[in-house]
Amino acid sequence: MVQKKKLVVLTGAGISAESGIATFRDADGLWEGHDVMEVASPQGWRKNPELVLDFYNQRRKNAMEAKPNQGHFILAELEQDFDVRIITQNVDNLHERAGSTNVLHLHGKLFESRSTLDPSLIYEMKSWELNLGDKCARGSQLRPNIVWFGEPVPMMEKAVEEAIRADIFLVVGTSLVVYPAASLLDFISEESALLVVDPKLPAIRKRPNLHLFEEKASTGMKKVAELLLSKYK
CATH class of the missing domain: 3.30.1600.10 (SIR2/SIRT2 'Small Domain')
Incomplete structure (x- = not known):
């Protein structure tokens, strides 16, 4: 059996905003x-x-x-073809409700x-x-x-481990200005593909296998899924 490629996804407020949060x-x-x-x-x-x-x-x-949107559902569907690990800065449970099974909440959980x-x-x-x-x-x-402002981020170490092992790293709906979450990009291998989806794209240094989608999560994720399945599966 062919081992699935590891797709690590960092999600931010932009993906939940489309659900009305x-x-x-x-x-x-x-x-x-x-x-x-x-x-x-x-x-x-x-x-x-x-x-x-x-x-x-x-x-x-x-x-x-709120209800999960197309962006959440596409990420859950990608588990059929990839080993998907979601690292979210969001405290809601929309990823889980959409069907994602590996979700790491950096900033805690609203329903705890x-x-x-x-x-x-x-x-x-x-x-x-x-x-x-x-x-x-x-x-x-x-x-x-x-995890409130000024408090340590206990799940950060595990998130770094996921980033280091990523074959593909996908950023969805985050401006990459909140640290330490934004620093995860520093741990991605140069050989790994990096995909970024956001209507206001953050500044990203040029690198091989970089794909930028200047769109909101729901529409951008359709294009991301097509690219992943055609080029990186």
Whole structure:
């Protein structure tokens, strides 16, 4: 049996935006009317945990109403022909709902809560609501299981390992300005193909097997799939 080529995909807010999930970088750092540091930082949590909890409750409600788009579904379908590993900067579960089976969430998961006392105590959330007074097994307040600004990115090491082993590296819907995620491109082999899909293409240095698609995720991914199946399968 022929081994499938390893296709590693870095996805960002652009792919979820097409499903109706708001991105804060489109509004001068304001996220749904909030300064991002008020709702996505340890300082914001200490200052006003109720505001932070409410903010993420609204994000969860929004994400539950959103549906995967064509970009998500094409990535899931590519598993038939490639060993697909998705590294996403998004905290929603749209990749999983579209059928992708190998998804690494760099910035945490919207539908998980975790203990403020013991970060290893993580709970799956069945509903959209997390409130003050909701506690972990050790009696401490639960917080969103999100990597906030200023916090370490625990899954980054695993993401780097995936990037190093990629035969093909695909970037979808990200401006490549958020670190450390953007640094994953530094770990791709020069022999690997690099494909980038975004309506506002980030600056990418020229290299062999570079393919740029100046389009949104849903339409760009159709062209990517055609190229992958014809040239790189």
